Amino acid sequence: MSCPENETAPTRQAIVPQGAAFFEIETTRPARHFAFHLLPDFTLLAFSAALDPLRIANQLAQRPLYRWTVSSQDGGPVVSSCGMSVNVDQALGAFPRDTDVVVCGGTVRTGGGRRDLQAFLRQHARFGGRVGGICTGAISLAQAGLLEGRRATLHWENQPAFRETFPEVEVTGNTYEVDGGIFTCGGGVGATDMMLEMIEADYGRPFADVVADMCLYGQRRAERSPQRASISNAIESRNPLLVRAIKVMQANIETPVGMDQLAEAAGCSRRQMERLFVKYLHKTPYRFFRDLRLDHGRSLLRETDLSVTEIAMASGFTSPMVFIKGFRARFGHSPGAHRRTP
Numbered sequence: 001m002s003c004p005e006n007e008t009a010p011t012r013q014a015i016v017p018q019g020a021a022f023f024e025i026e027t028t029r030p031a032r033h034f035a036f037h038l039l040p041d042f043t044l045l046a047f048s049a050a051l052d053p054l055r056i057a058n059q060l061a062q063r064p065l066y067r068w069t070v071s072s073q074d075g076g077p078v079v080s081s082c083g084m085s086v087n088v089d090q091a092l093g094a095f096p097r098d099t100d101v102v103v104c105g106g107t108v109r110t111g112g113g114r115r116d117l118q119a120f121l122r123q124h125a126r127f128g129g130r131v132g133g134i135c136t137g138a139i140s141l142a143q144a145g146l147l148e149g150r151r152a153t154l155h156w157e158n159q160p161a162f163r164e165t166f167p168e169v170e171v172t173g174n175t176y177e178v179d180g181g182i183f184t185c186g187g188g189v190g191a192t193d194m195m196l197e198m199i200e201a202d203y204g205r206p207f208a209d210v211v212a213d214m215c216l217y218g219q220r221r222a223e224r225s226p227q228r229a230s231i232s233n234a235i236e237s238r239n240p241l242l243v244r245a246i247k248v249m250q251a252n253i254e255t256p257v258g259m260d261q262l263a264e265a266a267g268c269s270r271r272q273m274e275r276l277f278v279k280y281l282h283k284t285p286y287r288f289f290r291d292l293r294l295d296h297g298r299s300l301l302r303e304t305d306l307s308v309t310e311i312a313m314a315s316g317f318t319s320p321m322v323f324i325k326g327f328r329a330r331f332g333h334s335p336g337a338h339r340r341t342p
Contacts, residue, residue, distance in 0.1 A: 012089050014064030015055060023060040023210050025203055031064040032202065033099045037071045037092060037117070038078040039140070041107035044086070046135045046187035050102065053195040056214045057207070065203065069095075073114065081106040092120060097129040105136030106187075108158055108303045118144040125181065132194075135187030142166040151177045152184040156227045160253075160296050161303035164314055175225045186227045193221045241268045242276045249289045253296050256316040259285060294330050297323060301339050308335050 014031050034054065036047065054066040072078045075091030095101060101124050103117075121144040125131050133141045138154040139162065141147050147169040154162060156173060163171055176185035176194035185194040192215060200208035212220055245266040248257060262285060263270040277285045297315035300306055306314065312323035327335050 012067065012069060014067035015058060016062060016064055017055065017059045018062075019059040021060055021210070021214065022062060023207055025061040025063070025065065025207065027203060029202075031067045033095070034066065034068045035071060035095050035099050035101045036068060037101065037103050038080075038086060038088060039103065039105050039137070040078060041081045041109070042078060042104045043106035043135045043187050044080040044082055044084060045189070046106070046185075046191045047080075047086075047104045049189050050104070050134055050185075050191035050195050053192055053199060053211050053215060056211050057199055057203075060207070060210060060214065061203075073117070092117060094120075095124065095129070097124070097127045099124075100130045100132060102132040102134060103137035103140045104134045105139060105154075108136050108139065108161070113140055113143040121146060128181070130181045130183070132183040132185075134185055134191050138162070138184040141182065141184065142169055146182060147184075150179045150182055152179065152182070153177045153186050153227070154184060155187045157299070158303060160299045164300060164306065165304055173226050175221050175227050189217075190221070190227065192217060193225070196220055239276060239280065241266045241273065242280060245273055245277075245285065246288075249292055252316075253293055254314055254316050256289060256293065262289075290326060291330060293317065294323075294326055297327065297335070298331065298338065301335055311335070 036051065038047065051068060054068060057065050069090065070086070070088045071090050071092050072088045073092055075088065077085040077087050079085050101121065103121070117140055121131055121141060125146055131141060131146060133139070133152070133154065136154050136158050138147065138152050139158075141152070142162070142165075147166065149168065149170070151170045151172055153172050153174050153176060159171055159173070162169070174186075175190040176183065176197075178194075178197070183194060185191050196208050196212055196217075199211055209220075245262055248262055248265045257265070259270055259273075263273040266273055268276075273285055277283055277288055281288055283291070293315045297311050297317075300311045300314060304311075308324065309320045312320040315323060317323040317326070324335055327338075331338065
């Protein structure tokens with residue numbers, strides 16, 4: 001819940017380290033407050049990539065432009081996805097409405113999420129507070145009902161399951177999204193891109209560029225920049241026919257197109273398409289498409305509570321038995337065994 005205007009939640013004092021570089025900021029305003037809430041198995045890289053630009057901004061200006069609080073569900077340390085524990089300032093609690101609350105996610109666990117966190121996020125947003133999600137933090141925002149009809153993003157690895165669970169959200173493959181008072185990013189160093197945009201909005205492009213330089217961040221990415229490298233980079237080929245065919249496959253996971261239709265969409269004959277796939281990817285187009293759909297199903301097994309039958313259908317297989325047989329051949333174990341693996 002949000003605090004009344006005359007009440008302040010416990011927060012750490014702003015940190016202003018000493019440094020050799022200096023950038024004068026003439027604008028005078030209260031320090032902007034970010035409250036980072038760490039979920040179990042959060043991604044340490046994304047959390048650090050979001051927080052450190054704020055520290056650097058204070059260091060460059062030599063005054064408190066930003067301050068931050070870190071919380072967990074119970075106020076105890078939180079173990080990140082790499083096994084490192086991070087101490088926090090407090091348990092989940094109320095913050096003034098001018099606080100930017102940021103949920104930091106990482107490895108996804110199945111289930112409905114914490115209802116108290118969802119209620120907290122809803123109330124903070126209802127009172128006009130800004131709410132954000134880093135990496136898979138967008139899942140908590142969606143569970144709270146804050147992303148319905150909005151643009152949002154999360155790490156590309158987790159997007160297939162998210163789309164199945166929250167079809168009312170417009171999910172993009174962009175590095176980050178800002179939609180009104182809601183902001184989300186795919187995690188990793190994309191969190192730095194998002195925070196640099198906020199710093200630019202507060203204190204101007206020249207200052208944000210110097211913060212980026214201090215991060216040794218040579219190329220800032222805009223909001224609409226894609227998270228992933230292009231398909232041509234991923235397959236180490238710029239052949240336009242091959243790239244077009246793979247894009248069609250990716251767009252038709254649930255309702256696979258036939259090989260003849262695929263070749264027509266790529267703009268070549270079926271035989272030419274088969275030669276290209278074998279030459280560059282060492283697989284027939286049929287096998288490549290099947291593996292793509294099996295990988296999609298594997299993601300849904302790990303991150304959703306959908307049944308194997310539902311996952312088979314969502315991955316474009318005509319029956320669960322066909323899906324199970326293909327899954328075992330590709331991954332060496334059954335879908336059920338994969339789901340039981342910690």
